[in-house]
Amino acid sequence: SYINLKNIELRDIPKIIAQDGRGNLSVIEKDLIPYDIKRVYYLYDVPSDSIRGGHAHKELQQFLIALSGSFDVVLDNGKERKTFTLNRPNKGLLIPCGIWRELENFSAGAVCLSLVSEVYDEEDYIRDYDDFKLYCKD
Ligand code: T46
Secondary structure, eight states: OOOOGGGOOEEEOOEEEOTTSOOEEEOOOGGGSSSOOOEEEEEOSOOTTOOEEEEEESSOOEEEEEEESOEEEEEEOSSOEEEEEEOOTTEEEEEOTTOEEEEEOOOTTOEEEEEESSOOOGGGEEOOHHHHHHHHHO
16 A cells, blocks of 8 residues: 655754754654664765665665765655655654655765664665566555
């Protein structure tokens, strides 16, 4: 069955603005993310013409944040696509399992932080789009 992309939205990450002008602090506590974080990785020094992702996950969920700079995340449920621009460190995108994702249009200096529900396991990846389409139909 197809995951409804309408239910996927950018989420606010609480921001604490120092009243004395020392800058901002954002904090992610356990209630913001519906799983225990088992892994953290980050993408950086990504050329602007690169496309990252290009796969789906069977079980893995993740929360993406543009810690610096900006990039686009294209989500695909096997039937339709929706693009999110991540360009603020206090916004995050929760990607459920069973969604194809592509990350593109990285700005200079962009850093994509990923908070992940699973340890790395290549078996969890669907890297072929036709396989993904079949997987969605099941
Ligand atoms: C995702 C997007 C946003 C590891 O050894 N450990 C890891 O934790 C990860 C994430 C990757 N790798 C290896 C596997 C590949 O040989 O690093 C190489 C690059 O990985 P990949 O081509 O999957 O990178 P991206 O940026 O296309 O995808 C990654 C994540 O794999 C994926 O889950 O959603 O970032």
